[in-house]
Amino acid sequence: MASRPDGQVGMLVKRWRERRRRSQLDVSLAADLSAKHLSYIETGRSNPSRQMIERICDELDVPLRERNRFYLAAGLAPAHSERPFADLGAAEAAVRAVLAGMEPNPAVAVNVRWDLWATNRAMQPFLGDLPAELAGPPVNMLRVTLHPDGLAPRIRNLQQWRAHALRRVRRQLESPRDVTLDEIAIETFFPADATTARILRSLTTPPA
Structure with a gap:
């Protein structure tokens, strides 16, 4: 009642x-x-x-x-459950399939707080040498991409990315029947030039 x-x-x-x-x-x-x-x-x-x-x-x-x-x-029980990413079953598999399909471009899945949930192979080299203060757990992709000791020095259009990321955060603060699934976002990092694209392809191509 x-x-x-x-x-x-x-x-x-x-x-x-x-x-x-x-x-x-x-x-x-x-x-x-x-x-x-x-x-x-x-x-x-x-x-x-x-x-x-x-x-x-x-x-x-x-x-x-x-x-x-x-x-x-309103005095009612919550209607929407929240589960760990690993418990999403077919939805988790679908997210990982999308991430894999983005290769050779780096891509990650994050929650509403930008904590890293999953990554494809192309993104792993960029996260492998993070300093301890950024390595988590959990790894926070917003902090990692904007921190001077993280990925910020490797992002050529850092100012544009920073403006985009902050707009996203503002919209999330203003803004499937599962809380976890509702909050998943997939972020893909596309190469800015042909040289970068070639390097990304080499990172995900198995040696002959």
Whole structure:
């Protein structure tokens, strides 16, 4: 049984609606509820059901980890589980197949915190000589690529990569039915010139 409304879930709804720059009327129409009902939810006068939370979160594109906070705030059990990467079964195999398919270009799979979960063969030489302070575990790819003792000196367009990475982090902070799977991202590092491409091919080509 849901707890009495205390406004906590309403504050989350309002925060995410404003973050997505959506009006109450817009969200209420899309989520199939009245604007008055949505207003009651946001002000704590009404506690939404599990189905209502899911519809609102779908419209606001709320990440699964954050959706669990909605459920808890409404007095409900979290709906989305979280498992280690190694327990994802067929999904793990699919991620590793994508990484292998990126060769000879280096590629990694990371979670929402940019911690390294998997890598292809092309990426391994770049991570093999990291200093102890960067070697983990876990290896944090954001820190590794931006740190002066990590991969930063090897990235020719470092300023562009830094700007891209920071934009990604900001979007993640603002932003499958499993938390782990929902948060996986695959990062691929493409060569900037023909020389780099040739070197990458040599790193993954077995000796004759």
